[in-house]
Amino acid sequence: MTRSTVQRRHRRVYWNEPEMGTWEKLYLLEVVRGLSITGGVFLRNMWKWCTGRKGAVTAYYPEEMRADYAAGNRGKHVLTRRADGSPQCVACNMCATVCPARVIEIEAAFDPADAAHPKSPARFEIDYSRCVFCGLCVEACPEDAIRMVKEVPDFPGTDRHRMWIGKEELLSWQPASDVAKPYPPAPQRGAKR
Amino acid sequence: MMQDLVVHAVYIGYALAMLLTFGTVLTWVERKQAAVMADRIGANRAYVRIPFTQIRLIWIGLFHGLADGLKMMLKEDFKPASYDGFAYAIAPWVVFAPVLLVFGVIPFGGALVPAELFAWWPAVAAWFGERHYQLQIARLDAGLLIVFAFGGLTVIGAMLAGWSSSNKFSMLGALRAGSQMISYELVMGLTVLGLVLIYGTVDLTDIVQQQSGVLLGFLPAWGIFLQPFAAVLFITAAMAENRRIPFDLPEAESELIAGYFTEYSAMKMGLFMFAEFIEIAVIAAIFTTLFLGGYNLPFMHDGGFTLPGGVEIAMSHGWVVITQMVVFLAKVLFMSSFQILVRWTLPRFRYDQLLRFAWKFLFPICLANLVVTAVAVWALGGFQ
Numbered sequence: 001m002t003r004s005t006v007q008r009r010h011r012r013v014y015w016n017e018p019e020m021g022t023w024e025k026l027y028l029l030e031v032v033r034g035l036s037i038t039g040g041v042f043l044r045n046m047w048k049w050c051t052g053r054k055g056a057v058t059a060y061y062p063e064e065m066r067a068d069y070a071a072g073n074r075g076k077h078v079l080t081r082r083a084d085g086s087p088q089c090v091a092c093n094m095c096a097t098v099c100p101a102r103v104i105e106i107e108a109a110f111d112p113a114d115a116a117h118p119k120s121p122a123r124f125e126i127d128y129s130r131c132v133f134c135g136l137c138v139e140a141c142p143e144d145a146i147r148m149v150k151e152v153p154d155f156p157g158t159d160r161h162r163m164w165i166g167k168e169e170l171l172s173w174q175p176a177s178d179v180a181k182p183y184p185p186a187p188q189r190g191a192k193r
Numbered sequence: 194m195m196q197d198l199v200v201h202a203v204y205i206g207y208a209l210a211m212l213l214t215f216g217t218v219l220t221w222v223e224r225k226q227a228a229v230m231a232d233r234i235g236a237n238r239a240y241v242r243i244p245f246t247q248i249r250l251i252w253i254g255l256f257h258g259l260a261d262g263l264k265m266m267l268k269e270d271f272k273p274a275s276y277d278g279f280a281y282a283i284a285p286w287v288v289f290a291p292v293l294l295v296f297g298v299i300p301f302g303g304a305l306v307p308a309e310l311f312a313w314w315p316a317v318a319a320w321f322g323e324r325h326y327q328l329q330i331a332r333l334d335a336g337l338l339i340v341f342a343f344g345g346l347t348v349i350g351a352m353l354a355g356w357s358s359s360n361k362f363s364m365l366g367a368l369r370a371g372s373q374m375i376s377y378e379l380v381m382g383l384t385v386l387g388l389v390l391i392y393g394t395v396d397l398t399d400i401v402q403q404q405s406g407v408l409l410g411f412l413p414a415w416g417i418f419l420q421p422f423a424a425v426l427f428i429t430a431a432m433a434e435n436r437r438i439p440f441d442l443p444e445a446e447s448e449l450i451a452g453y454f455t456e457y458s459a460m461k462m463g464l465f466m467f468a469e470f471i472e473i474a475v476i477a478a479i480f481t482t483l484f485l486g487g488y489n490l491p492f493m494h495d496g497g498f499t500l501p502g503g504v505e506i507a508m509s510h511g512w513v514v515i516t517q518m519v520v521f522l523a524k525v526l527f528m529s530s531f532q533i534l535v536r537w538t539l540p541r542f543r544y545d546q547l548l549r550f551a552w553k554f555l556f557p558i559c560l561a562n563l564v565v566t567a568v569a570v571w572a573l574g575g576f577q
Contacts, residue, residue, distance in 0.1 A: 027554070028425070031539060038538040042230045049229070057232045 062156045073150040074135045077126055079170040080145055087171055089145035091121045095137035103127040104137060124170060128153050129163040146170075196321050200307065204330045208296050211522070215474035216467050217258045219529055223470075225254065226530060227537045265463035273358055273456045280357035285457065285464035287350030291343040292472045298336040299478050300398045302328025302488050302518040304495055309510040327398050328488075328518065336397035337389065340479055341382060344434060347468070348374040351436075351443065351453050354465075358456035366452025369544065370436065370443035376551040377433035377440075383559035384427040387420050387566035388483055401487035405494065411501070413491035416484035422562045424484045426555055431476040432532055433551070435469060439539040442547055477528030478521075485524050488517035 023029050045055030059066040069075065080088045091108035109122035137146050157163065221236075228235025237254040250256070272281070305328050307321040333339055348371055355367020392400050406414040417424040433440040444452030454465045481487060492498050493516070497508035508516070542550065 027550075031535075034538050035534060038230050039534055041232070042226065042534065045229045045232065055229060055232075056234045058234055060234055 062154060065151065065154070069150040069152070071150060073152075074133045074138075074148045075150050075152040077137070077146055077148055077165075077170055078172055079124065079167070080147060081171060086117075087121060087124075087145065087167070088143050089121045089124060089141075090117060090143050091119045091124075092142065094140045094142060095146055098136045098140040100134060100136065101130045101132045103131045121167060124167040126165050126170070127163060128165060129160040196307070196324055197326075200305075200326050201330060204328070208301070208330055209293070211301075212293060212296055212471050212474060215525070215529070216471040217262070218255075219470045219473055219533075220258045220261060221255055222530065223533050223536075224257065226533050230534070230537055262463070265460045268459040270461070271456075271458040273360065277357035277359075280353045281456075284350050284354035284357060285454075285461045285468070287353055288347050289350075289464050289468040289471075291346035291350075292468050292475055295340050295343045295475050296478060297330040298333055298339045298397055299475075299482050300327055300329040300332075300401050300487055301478070301521050302514060304328075305514055306510060310514070328514070329398055332396070332398050334396050337385060337395035337400075337483075340397075341378070344381075345374075345378055347434075347472075348378075354457065355453035358453070360456050362449045362451075363453050363455045366443045366449045366455070369449075370453055373436070373440065373442060373547060373551075374434055376548060377430045377555075380551055380555045380559055381427060381430040381434060383556070383563060384420075384423040384430060385483065387423045387563055388416055390563075390566050390570050391419055397482055401482055401489065404486040405489045407491065413486055413489070415486040415489075420484070420562070420566065422558065423566075424480075426559055426562070427484070428476075428480055428528075428532075430551075430555065431480065432535060433547075435472045435476060435532075437469065437473075437532070438536045439541050440547060441541060442544050445541060473529050473532050474525060477525040477532065480528050481521065481524040485528070487524075488521040490516070490520050493517075 048055035082088055089106075091106050093106055093108075096102075096104040096106050103126055105123065105125045105127075106121050107123035109120050111118055111120065114120075133148075135148055138148055153165065225235045227233075235254060236257045237251060239254065239256040239260040240249040240251045241256055241259075242249050304325055306325040308318040308323070311317040311321065351370040351374070352367045355363040355365075355370065358364075388400070389395055392403050394400060400416075404413070404415050408414045408418055412418050436443050443449075444454070446452075449455070451462075454462055457465060490498075492500055495513060497513065498504075498506040500506070
């Protein structure tokens with residue numbers, strides 16, 4: 001028995017063996033079909049561009065931010081506030097400790113007059129050039145003082161020294177006026193985000 | 194005599210400027226068209242800032258070609274340590290020069306009468322006198338043969354590049370380029386034979402002029418309507434000659450890095466790429482000349498338009514010349530765009546499929562087409 005006959009007898013048939021009809025085997029007609037698909041997409045998109053609409057599904061980042069981030073996307077951090085507007089953070093340094101990238105720097109301030117919350121952050125800074133967006137700071141916070149919104153920080157740039165965010169920017173949510181813009185949900189223990 | 198020199202110098206300048214512009218603009222067209230076909234935006238970051246201002250000219254990414262060229266110029270010109278220096282140095286030029294030369298015989302416009310063009314300047318008009326020219330650098334009787342002769346030269350450049358780089362990938366690429374281009378050249382020649390039978394000449398100007406009429410009262414008498422099969426086969430074979438996807442086996446980057454120009458860097462590599470893009474335009478020009486009626490518009494002649502209803506639109510000589518040149522450029526651009534469409538649509542062949550496609554599919558169809566054409570021409574009494 002020659003080698004070729006063995007091969008012919010035991011030719012394996014795969015589950016995804018292509019089945020081509022006569023027209024498909026002619027190839028040129030299928031080429032025309034493919035060209036009409038891509039050409040159609042091209043003409044449709046060109047028509048959109050020519051009539052002043054956007055003919056692409058990609059965003060022109062960073063000039064244009066995509067609107068469809070998932071609700072659970074871990075983007076930029078925000079510091080939550082109490083009703084009087086002061087930050088809920090007590091400068092316990094838990095988030096800075098747990099942070100694997102060590103991007104959080106907190107400098108505590110002490111106010112003996114406020115008996116309930118004597119400690120507060122004087123400086124709360126995050127270095128987004130190193131942040132890995134793992135969300136561990138949010139999980140670690142005992143005061144629910146730091147959360148993450150789904151929008152990403154708008155930081156493409158050529159200078160890593162300008163990628164820090166300070167307390168003022170992190171406190172961008174105003175609980176008194178931003179009623180229609182609720183905080184991002186707090187992480188729930190054991191729940192899938 | 195002096196007049197001829199002046200006119201042809203202007204032609205050569207125009208042809209060079211046109212081809213180099215096409216080579217640059219087509220890189221942009223390729224990027225943008227691929228992007229639009231894939232629902233993307235495309236390259237649009239390179240800009241030119243007007244000095245002393247903050248005004249940045251982006252112009253939908255047109256400057257990316259400029260940035261590419263600058264990058265190629267400034268890169269290190271690496272040479273492999275053991276190489277055949279002379280062959281290595283001339284290989285890019287052997288690829289590049291024939292591509293430009295092919296355009297020398299292609300008519301890019303109709304008749305030109307300089308005296309009529311310069312009617313407002315009597316001295317010049319008198320100097321030109323009765324002379325008239327075709328808008329074509331060299332009107333040679335063997336026009337079509339010249340096209341194939343120079344088209345066949347590029348394979349030598351590819352082989353030289355692959356051989357002299359002393360790199361196995363280059364060598365394999367060169368071998369592939371050789372067998373592929375020779376196979377497809379045969380197909381390309383056979384497709385055009387049908388047209389030669391119909392028109393009875395290989396003079397390109399003559400071929401274009403014969404396409405100026407009207408078929409059956411409404412169709413323009415273009416080659417594509419006389420020889421539709423040949424048109425499809427020709428553009429296929431021509432794209433295979435140009436070694437672009439789906440026929441880019443000689444430079445298949447997943448198998449051969451960059452094929453026969455693996456060892457080339459900086460502007461030498463740029464020359465290969467540039468030659469490829471210019472060849473797109475040249476193929477489009479040849480296809481336009483042979484199958485799309487060259488500079489002809491339906492119902493147009495050297496005096497203007499004669500529409501089917503008997504309506505006459507007279508045009509001055511200058512306008513006719515400009516219209517014909519623009520029509521030619523538009524057709525070339527359209528065909529270039531079509532080639533880019535094909536390039537971004539079809540996947541690459543396997544190498545055995547590539548050669549089988551040439552010899553077992555295109556070649557028999559070409560022969561059949563030729564036989565049918567010959568019989569039809571004979572039956573209609575074409576052979577005088």
